[in-house]
Amino acid sequence: MEEESPKPVCLIILGMAGAGKTSFTRRLAGKITNGSKPYLINLDPACREVPYPANIDIRDTVNYKEVMKQYGLGPNGGIVTALNLFSTKFGQVVDLIEKAGKKHKYCIIDTPGQIEVFTWSASGTIVTETLAASCPTVVVYVMDTVRSVSPVTFMSNMLYACSILYKTRLPFIVVMNKTDVVDNSYAVEWMRDFEAFQEALDADGDGEGEGATYVGNLTRSMALALDTFYADLKSCGVSAHTGQGIDEFFKLVDDAAEEYEKDYKADWLRMRAEKLEEQRRKEEELKKGDKSDPDTVIDKKKLIDEVACGRELSDMYLKHPANESSSDDEGEETAPQETDDKPEDVAAFQEFIRKHVKPNNTEHKT
Numbered sequence: 224m225e226e227e228s229p230k231p232v233c234l235i236i237l238g239m240a241g242a243g244k245t246s247f248t249r250r251l252a253g254k255i256t257n258g259s260k261p262y263l264i265n266l267d268p269a270c271r272e273v274p275y276p277a278n279i280d281i282r283d284t285v286n287y288k289e290v291m292k293q294y295g296l297g298p299n300g301g302i303v304t305a306l307n308l309f310s311t312k313f314g315q316v317v318d319l320i321e322k323a324g325k326k327h328k329y330c331i332i333d334t335p336g337q338i339e340v341f342t343w344s345a346s347g348t349i350v351t352e353t354l355a356a357s358c359p360t361v362v363v364y365v366m367d368t369v370r371s372v373s374p375v376t377f378m379s380n381m382l383y384a385c386s387i388l389y390k391t392r393l394p395f396i397v398v399m400n401k402t403d404v405v406d407n408s409y410a411v412e413w414m415r416d417f418e419a420f421q422e423a424l425d426a427d428g429d430g431e432g433e434g435a436t437y438v439g440n441l442t443r444s445m446a447l448a449l450d451t452f453y454a455d456l457k458s459c460g461v462s463a464h465t466g467q468g469i470d471e472f473f474k475l476v477d478d479a480a481e482e483y484e485k486d487y488k489a490d491w492l493r494m495r496a497e498k499l500e501e502q503r504r505k506e507e508e509l510k511k512g513d514k515s516d517p518d519t520v521i522d523k524k525k526l527i528d529e530v531a532c533g534r535e536l537s538d539m540y541l542k543h544p545a546n547e548s549s550s551d552d553e554g555e556e557t558a559p560q561e562t563d564d565k566p567e568d569v570a571a572f573q574e575f576i577r578k579h580v581k582p583n584n585t586e587h588k589t
């Protein structure tokens with residue numbers, strides 16, 4: 224039997240806006256394992272600068288400001304659509320990631336600022352599923368420890384983390400970032416000891432009894448329900464600024480990668496086999512149908528390019544994702560343009576719709 228070449232452990236970095244995803248990715252970028260730094264991917268089409276040497280950068284492929292113009296979208300719609308377009312070619316990205324496994328032990332994927340762009344979009348699902356079916360994949364949820372000191376905010380953050388865990392069905396790590404400002408011990412205690420959480424809630428004026436507020440009661444019930452989630456949760460405190468806690472984080476990553484092999488891989492391989500079979504069946508059906516149907520045109524143009532990790536950082540900084548000649552302000556919605564749709568973009572978008580928009584949404588997984 225052919226021996227499989229090693230595949231990198233892929234870390235999908237998620238978190239609320241400002242939690243420190245990019246700073247954390249930048250910190251992880253310096254980790255040297257077996258003589259190599261991690262393979263780095265930026266999936267945020269709207270960031271101005273990528274402060275680490277990305278091997279693959281979505282901004283080299285899709286110009287989100289042009290997407291906003293061409294489809295008449297606002298900034299969030301532009302980011303979602305840019306990611307949708309990119310995700311249609313994510314198979315090519317995975318090929319590059321698999322090849323990178325010969326040299327890199329880890330592959331780190333930084334996601335867009337607004338978490339819902341990834342967690343509530345078709346493209347986020349496509350990216351996650353394609354990765355998980357090919358490489359050991361771990362979801363890393365970055366939480367802002369400073370902003371979560373209120374018990375109600377903490378519980379909301381954990382509830383969000385919990386929803387992502389059950390949605391992705393992958394090993395999961397909660398990273399409590401910014402411990403250089405506030406130590407994460409309060410969060411560890413709240414997760415371990417419900418009474419301590421209850422006391423903090425009382426001290427906040429949201430506790431039990433006559434003075435209890437609706438939000439206090441809700442928080443208490445939710446925190447009780449989250450006990451099961453906390454029981455097996457991998458978490459650690461880190462500071463992306465000082466590097467504190469990074470070694471412990473990588474230990475958790477290695478445990479999570481083992482967990483993937485043991486508990487998740489078989490399911491993902493089965494799902495991939497089913498999808499391939501379904502795709503084969505659909506292609507056969509298409510072949511039998513009208514071959515001149517323009518919707519079946521598949522864009523052969525290579526949209527994804529890899530950049531040598533050692534390239535000059537200045538290359539990354541100098542290129543702004545917007546078209547330099549573009550005069551629109553960031554955040555300004557513009558009317559749809561009727562004329563200059565590029566044929567390759569149209570073909571890619573048609574292909575995206577053909578592949579992923581299913582009648583009645585019967586196969587959409589949540």
Ligand SMILES: Nc1nc2c(ncn2[C@@H]2O[C@H](COP(=O)(O)OP(=O)(O)OP(=O)(O)O)[C@@H](O)[C@H]2O)c(=O)[nH]1
Nearest residue numbers: 240241242243244245246335336401404462463464
């Ligand atoms: N003190 C401290 N500040 C941090 C740390 N990590 C990030 N920050 C700060 O938090 C802010 C947000 O950091 P980013 O890395 O841009 O966060 P992000 O989640 O990538 O943000 P978006 O992608 O724009 O949503 C910046 O001002 C960082 O300097 C940390 O470990 N300690």
